Amino acid sequence: MRMAARFLSLLRLCVATSLAFTALAVHADEPYQLKVVTDRADAIYRTEATAKFIVTVTKGGETVSAGEVLYIIDDFLAAADSESDFPKGTIEVDDKNGISATSSQPGFLRCRVTFQTPDKKVLRATAAAGFSPNKISPSLPVPDDFDQFWKQQxxxxxxxxxxPKLKTIEQSNEKILCFDVRVxxxxxxxVSGYLAKPKEAKAKSLPAILWVHGAGVRSSSLANAMTGAQAGMLSMDINAHGIANGMPPQYYKDQIAGPLKNYRHAGRESRETIYFRGMYLRLVRAIDFLTSLPEWxxxxxAVIGHSQGGGQALVAGGIDDRVTFIAAGVPAICDHSGRAAGRINGWPKLVPVGDDGLPDGQILQAxxxxxxxxFASRCRANAIVSVGFVDAVCPPSSCYAAFNQLHGKKRMVTEPLMGHAAPQHIRDIFFAEFQKHVRDEKGQN
Known part of the structure; x- marks a missing residue:
């Protein structure tokens, strides 16, 4: 009996020791995680107020208490400027006071942090704080002849x-009609896109939605067009360049390497030749087509898009007063003249800056x-806009510069830790907001 008891005790000890070593091994394999957030959940402060960036380093869910974190504060523009006045330095990982920053001007400050693990792996994280962002103004006034120019166009x-030339597109939903359209x-x-509509739609029964694209070169999206049609709408998705739809991938690669290479800067020396002039006229022409259909x-x-598509949505609302609703996700093509006001400009960084730090005058004017x-300053449509506070492609200051100019009922969806993205939950919010707009317009609420 004693031998059996001793054996059982030894077995229990071995199992416990094995489990302990296993737990240590698993914990050792857990990755380090670096995180930085603001002390306010919404990351929005008044000018002159102090924002605090709180840094945490964890491993296996446990807080790391030893080590240093390198940090640098910038305005999205002066990150590499060693002579800037923005705070930078190091803090201990267990520093509970955080990193303080403030701004006397409406805008955004970004905090980027870096931590090196014991095995020399470098971790990075970013957060940003907005200071009175609803007071961010345009970097330059609207040109005196802006309205006259676009009226003439x-x-x-x-x-x-x-x-219009319509070609029927076969698809599996028998309740929907789909067409490849050129106008x-x-x-x-x-204009090149896909049109979809409910098969049994009656005359003057359908609201219309126009889906527009982000940067790049691709076919129109039949899926987008069908999404609107399945919700009882006259729905059209157009590609940004008026090119053929549904072609093999090599066709679009050839366009990128050929006529559409660096399209975003093409013709930028003049308002007559700048590439976006044609893109914006295609918006008007697509709306001409949709409003000509008997089912409208x-x-x-409505016009919905993200990034370059978000910028197009803003433009559509300002250039065409038939537009009643826009949804602009992290909009690009905003605040081209930002550098003239000493702040970061939005994609596509249309205006180059010389060695003297000044923007090119001719391109700036165009x-x-x-x-x-x-265009946002001319828009009276209802609007919903999204912004990512750590978006370096379409910086939050450029998005707010446009949002603040909108005249209609408007809503900003803020994502303090989001970069340049169009996540599904924001797409869902946009579409739900549009459906509510339809009900409101038809007096169904």
Missing amino acids: KAELAKVALE NCLGGAP DGQVI SRYVDAVN
Whole structure:
């Protein structure tokens, strides 16, 4: 009996020791995690107020208490400027006081932190704080002849017959009709997109939605067009360049390498030749086409897009008063003249800066006629906009510069820790907001 008891005790000890070593091994394999957040959940402060960036380092869910974190504060523009006045330095990982920053001007400050693990792996994290962002103003005023210029462009477009060409697209939903559409336009390319609508739709029964694309070169999206149609809408998705839809991948690669290479900077020396002029006229022409269809209800026109598409949505709302609703996710094409005001400009960084730190004067002047901020100042449609506070592609200051100019009912969806992204939950919010707009317009609430 004694031998059996001793054996059982020894077995228990071995099992316990084995489990302990296993737990240590698992913990040792757990990765380090570095995180930085603001002391306010919304990351929004008044000017002159102090924002605190709180840094944590964990391993296996446990807080790391030894080590240093390198930090640098910047305004998205002066990150590499060793002579800037923004705070930078190191703090201990267990410093509970955080990193303090403030701004006397409306705008955003970014905090980037770095931690090196014992095995020399470098971790990085970023957070940002907004200071009175609803007071961010345009970097330059709207040109005096802005409205006259675009009135003339639309008048020239109106002389061009639509002559739409529709080709039926086969798909599995028998309740939906789909078409590949091309419509004549100015600007060197037609409107090219997919149209979808409920098969049994009656005349003057459907609100219309136009889906527009982010940067890049690709086919129109049949899935987007069908999403709107399945929700009882006249729904059209257009690609940004008026190119053919549904082609093999090599076709789009050839476009990127050929005629559309670096399109975002093409013709930027003049408002007459700048590439975005044609893109914006295609928005107007797509709306011309949608409103010509007998099923359109005569009331609702919405434009939805993200990034470059978000910028296009802002433009559509300002260039065409038939638009009643826009949804602009992390909008690009905003605040081209930001550098003239000493702040970061939005994608596509249209205006180059010389060695003297000053923006190119000729391109700066042309850019003002295609700046979505200026179109936003003419927009009276209802609007919903999203912004990522750590977005370095379409910086939050450029998004707010446009948002603050909108005249209609508007809502900003803020994501303090989001970069340049269009996550599904924001897409869902946008579409739900549009559906509410439709109900409101039809008096169904």
